[in-house]
Amino acid sequence: MNAALEAEGLVKRYGARTAVQDLSFTVPQGSIYGVLGPNGAGKSTTLRMLVGVLRPTEGHISLLGGPVTREALRRVGYLPEERGLYRSMSARSAIAYLARLKGTPSGKAFKRADALLNDHGLGKVKRKKVKTLSKGMAQKVQVLAAIAHEPDLIIFDEPFSGLDPVNQRVLEETIRAQAAAGRTILFSTHVMEHAERLCDRILLIAHGSKAFEGTVRDALALAPSVAVLETDGADYDLNAALAGRGFTMSEELGEHGNRRWRVKLENGHNSRQLLQACVEAGAPLSLFEPARASLHEAFVSLVGDKAMPDAAG
Numbered sequence: 092m093n094a095a096l097e098a099e100g101l102v103k104r105y106g107a108r109t110a111v112q113d114l115s116f117t118v119p120q121g122s123i124y125g126v127l128g129p130n131g132a133g134k135s136t137t138l139r140m141l142v143g144v145l146r147p148t149e150g151h152i153s154l155l156g157g158p159v160t161r162e163a164l165r166r167v168g169y170l171p172e173e174r175g176l177y178r179s180m181s182a183r184s185a186i187a188y189l190a191r192l193k194g195t196p197s198g199k200a201f202k203r204a205d206a207l208l209n210d211h212g213l214g215k216v217k218r219k220k221v222k223t224l225s226k227g228m229a230q231k232v233q234v235l236a237a238i239a240h241e242p243d244l245i246i247f248d249e250p251f252s253g254l255d256p257v258n259q260r261v262l263e264e265t266i267r268a269q270a271a272a273g274r275t276i277l278f279s280t281h282v283m284e285h286a287e288r289l290c291d292r293i294l295l296i297a298h299g300s301k302a303f304e305g306t307v308r309d310a311l312a313l314a315p316s317v318a319v320l321e322t323d324g325a326d327y328d329l330n331a332a333l334a335g336r337g338f339t340m341s342e343e344l345g346e347h348g349n350r351r352w353r354v355k356l357e358n359g360h361n362s363r364q365l366l367q368a369c370v371e372a373g374a375p376l377s378l379f380e381p382a383r384a385s386l387h388e389a390f391v392s393l394v395g396d397k398a399m400p401d402a403a404g
Contacts, residue, residue, distance in 0.1 A: 093120040094153070095244050095275035096141060101150035103136050110136045111299045114150070118244075118277055118292075123270050125286035126279040127390070128296035134279040135172045137296070138248045141277075142169050155243060165194050168242035172249050174233050178222035183208060185221055186236045193240035200239065207235040211261065227258050234262065238269060245269060247278035251285055263289060283386040293386075297394040307386065314384035314392050315357035318365055321349050321378035332372040338365060349377060355388070 096118040103111040111133045118124045126134050139145040141152060143159045154163045176185045186204035191197055208217040211231060221229055230253050238245055247266075251259050266276050266289055280286060286293055287307060295303040295310070303310055322329050329352045330340055338354050345351035354365060362381060369376055 094118060095120040095122075095155060096277065097153040098137075098141065099151045101137065101140060101152070102148045103133075103140060103145060104148045109299060111140070111147075114296070114299075114301055116294045116301065116304050118275060120275055121270070121273060122275060122291040123266060123289050124275070124277045125290040125293040126277065126296065127281070127283060127286050127293055127386075128279075128302075129281050132281075132296045133299035134281075134296060135248055136299075138169075138246055138277075138279055139171075142167060142246060144171075165240075166243045168193075168237040168240065168245040170234055170237040170247040170250055172252075174230060176221045176229065176233055176236070179220055181218045181220055182213060182224065182228075182232045183217040185232060186239050189236040190239035193242070195240045203239045203241075204235070207239060208232075211235060211265070227254055230254060231258065231262075234265065238265075242274065244275045244277070247276070249280060250278055251280060251282060259285070283390065287386040295390055295393065297390075302390070302393045310386060310389045311384050312389075314389035315355045316362070317382045317384050317388065318354045318356060318362050319343075319351065319378065319380055319382045320354060320365075320369065320374075320376060321345050321351045323349055323375040323377050325350060327375055329369070329372075329374055332374055333368055336368050338368070351378070353382065 094117050099115045101111055101114040102109065114137060126137060128134055136145065140147050141154070143164060152159050155166055157163055177188070180188065183201060183204040186207065187197070187200040190200035190203060195203070205217060208214050213228065213231060216224060216228065221232065224232065234250060237247065250262055254262060263285065266278070270276055290307055292306055293310060294301065303313070320329065325348050327350065329350070337358050337360065339357065340352050340354040343351040343353055356362060356365060366379060
């Protein structure tokens with residue numbers, strides 16, 4: 092497995108506070124790799140060390156097969172958590188400027204800026220100043236600026252933050268397209284659903300330490316089994332009916348005025364025991380089926396609820 096990036100024993104301390112503790116991971120070349128965890132887990136600190144913004148207190152980083160040098164960083168596209176475009180520049184000029192800083196000739200930089208803006212539905216605003224754009228548009232421009240020099244490795248820090256659901260989907264498509272072009276993408280997020288849809292491998296961080304590293308499938312295998320139930324009518328409370336039986340459940344949006352429940356099968360419980368408990372309680376079931384565990388549930392099983400953001404991110 093060729094690695095686009097390797098980190099070994101990364102530690103970052105600020106005085107007496109340790110932000111990142113003994114973090115090791117490998118990002119395979121050509122993969123989409125997610126760094127996941129709640130806000131404050133150490134994701135941004137980790138990414139800043141990877142691109143040379145911060146120096147590790149301890150540990151070693153190999154970037155594109157060698158040390159983190161200026162030459163290597165020219166082959167990296169980086170979207171920082173703190174967005175920062177020159178607000179008086181036009182959208183195309185801002186993209187071209189950052190591409191030129193990475194070594195792209197001026198004429199080619201502007202051609203790429205125009206092509207990217209047109210391809211992403213921003214052609215009509217390419218000559219407008221960044222300060223006149225909406226927050227979502229400005230963020231899309233900065234994402235495009237990170238990939239305009241056609242880097243080998245793209246690092247996005249919380250790229251979905253501030254985007255509405257439609258533009259989040261557009262960004263997911265952009266990430267897939269960059270991966271299809273042979274580039275390696277690493278992005279951080281606290282919203283598990285993006286990683287679940289996109290990633291080949293993930294790194295789960297809690298309190299600055301690694302909780303898990305591997306494939307999404309392997310992470311999901313660590314979560315308890317789940318069943319989805321639906322009860323007729325809006326008045327029946329399955330949670331109350333099964334109180335004291337050891338089942339953990341949450342309510343979801345049901346159909347046709349019914350109530351839907353997502354039940355974790357943990358502590359030795361299985362679906363047969365759950366069904367028996369529902370029958371004994373006289374639950375008016377209209378649906379009972381096993382369900383795929385979510386990445387959020389896998390992370391909770393690894394680090395606990397207190398270390399997790401809410402499911403919506």
